[in-house]
Amino acid sequence: MSEDVRTAVGAEADLPAVEVTGLRVTLGGTPILAGVGLSVSAGEWVTVIGPNGAGKSTLLRAVAGLLPADAGSIRLFGTPSTRLSRRERARVVAAVAQSPVVPAGMAVVDYVLLGRTPYIPPFGRESAADLAVVADVLDRLELTRFASRPLATLSGGERQRVFLARALAQGAPLLLLDEPTSALDIGHQQEVLELVDQLRRDDGLTVLATMHDLSVAGEYADRLVLMAGGRVVADGPPREVLVEELLATHYQARVRVIDGDHGPLVVPVRATGRRADRPG
Ligand code: ADP
Ligand code: MG
Secondary structure, eight states, X not given: OOHHHHHHHTOOTTSOSEEEEEEEEEETTEEEEEEEEEEEOTXXXXXXXXXXXXXXXXXXXXXXXXXXOSEEEEEETTEEGGGSOHHHHHHHEEEEOSSOOOOTTOBHHHHHHGGGGGGSOTTOOOOHHHHHHHHHHHHHTTOGGGTTSBGGGSOHHHHHHHHHHHHHHTTOSEEEEESTTXXXXXXXXXXXXXXXXXXXXXXXXXXXXXXXXXXXXXXXXXXXXXXXXXXXXXXXXXXXHSOHHHHHHHHOOOEEEEEETTEEEEEEOOOTTTTTTSOO
């Protein structure tokens, strides 16, 4: 974490990056998060898994300060989230939404520059330092050659890297990634996740993500948090969360869990006997 960020949040190095306790969120009159607790250490990678509608995106949006809580608290590096101004929060936490809205016709470089907004004075212009950060991020994500291209003309994988670039340009020590790879083929999926992991090791970033592919989720995260029905139903290392009984209960899925090089691999399997009517 950079000194200015640490000063901005008044944080101590050993405080958790994220500490959520008893979080309740209601949307459109419906309780969506029903008392969620979660802690993420600085430098850790935690991935939230769970069936559609479990509340994963809502949790990330609440941690990003985009949704008000009915009850409970969210602390970022020790500071209650409610005590941070928008600008202060944006220097601490950068989020990539599940389906970011792409401003029509905007060039890649201008989109990534939006990440520097919390550092640009109101009614001011970006500084040479802001442009240098953007150039560096574009370079690290191999996006320099796309800099002047309209975002809409990029492929899904290229665009996903641009979303990540904007978040990284923000220079925040906490990165929230909501299904960062769901639009990507397996090659680009690995490329993006390896890149995030590299940045985590180089820059000491903390990563809180959501992911649908359970094997991939387990390969990259230190810890998995399984959510269902607006609650945390399991929290631990991948080996403890990716177990057949838990997944069968909460996903209504029939899976087999096998040992992989980097942890458990989850394979969906059909019920036995379902192929009996097929010829051959
Ligand atoms: P997940 O990311 O785990 O799939 P979400 O957090 O997106 O789940 O959504 C959790 C639940 O909240 C879903 O049932 C969804 O329909 C509901 N929800 C999300 N946004 C709203 C809203 N603005 N008004 C009412 N319900 C919402
Ligand atoms: Mg979601």
